[in-house]
Amino acid sequence: MVKTYGFIGLGHLGRFLAGSLLREGFGLVVTDLNKENAADLIAAGAIWAGDAQAVAEQVEAVITCLPSPSVSERVLTGERGILAGLKPGGCWIEMSTLDEQEIIRLGAMAAAQGIRVMEAPVTGGVHLAASGEISVITGGDQDLYELHLPAFQAMGNQIFRAGPLGKAAIIKVITNMLAFIHLVACGEALMLAKKGGIDLTDAFNIIKASSGNSFVHETEGQVILNGSYNINFTMDLACKDLGFAMGFARDFGVPLDLASQTEQTFIRARAAYGGDAWSSQVVKLLEDAVGTDLRAPGFPAEL
Known part of the structure; x- marks a missing residue:
């Protein structure tokens, strides 16, 4: 079980998903373009980091919840991105909604650097994310699903595994x-x-x-x-x-x-x-x- 996660993207949805992790006792390192979005999380015990690389350097698994595939790719692969900070064997968990081929392509880029990937988009609405009752749809290897299941259960009340990477998308x-x-x-x-x-x-x-x-x-x-x-x-x-x-x-x-x-x-x-x-x-x-x-x-x- 992973005890501490990185979380990048604290918009309408992400801030509530991150808050559920904190509420259920997980450690959290966070960043966002707007630090004000993290104010409540920091007050509740989250650690602020200046960028994606700084988040990844402090954890074994990084969760992203971002608005578009281009932003996800930039945060993953760009200068001071996730791949610059995660150690080999670490995990990137993408909770944004991406196209099947896009998450597979990004997954291959991460795998080339020794980083494993899961997708975990959510459905049900922001109001259910706020109460920790949203549904989580995962895609990826079975062992990763089992490793991160406690975190998914902290964020949602129905957790599904759709199959290998891309099927959740x-x-x-x-x-x-x-x-x-x-x-x-x-x-x-x-x-x-x-x-x-x-x-x-x-x-x-x-x-x-x-x-x-x-x-x-x-x-x-x-x-x-x-x-x-x-x-x-x-x-x-x-x-x-x-x-x-x-x-x-x-x-x-x-x-x-x-x-x-x-x-x-x-x-x-x-x-x-x-x-x-x-x-x-x-x-x-x-x-x-x-x-x-x-x-x-x-x-x-x-x-």
Whole structure:
């Protein structure tokens, strides 16, 4: 069992995953572009390091939770990156969402320097990461899975092993693809209800109790009805993941009609509201087109 981890990337998701490790008694060495993101972790006992190399020099395993494949590669291989600091036999655990071939390629680069690699993307939403109840999907060698399982269990309540390196990337992208399709459908359903004269609180509760319910309706539906749209996941990230899904569609020869249409909807939403807008704001395209908002009292601004 590894007692102390490095953790790089303390954004909306990473800070909560790192916090769960601390809460469960693991030592932690952290860094981020913005030291303020680490303030609560440092106050709770984490050690701050100036960069990725400085993190890696102090631990046997480094976890990353970063916004894009290009950032992951830079943090891993760049000057003063992880590979410059980890000793041979160390482990890099990538919790960002990458393409299958990208994580395999980066894994080979790490292996050439004696570093082993696991992928461990998470699913379920930032609010579940905050409570340590998120689901973790792992890919990599069985012995690494067993070695790091206590850390995964500290961060999440359902831990899956999808197979060798790269397979977690595929299923994680599939789950995100479904979530984005459900999100667009949720907006359409709520708009039909409102235009049909149904109270939106009633509509939300009836859908929640019906065969048409989804996790997205239960969660993102609430911040849509509040008007904050704040799901702590950006339009840029949604477009990135939908792009991965369409790449898999080409690679595997699978036509994805719904996902293709959903990707175009998100691209339009990103053009309208910006890449930093919350992904749930994709529903605002429909609100703007119809000239009717989807608001109901009593729903939270953030989950």
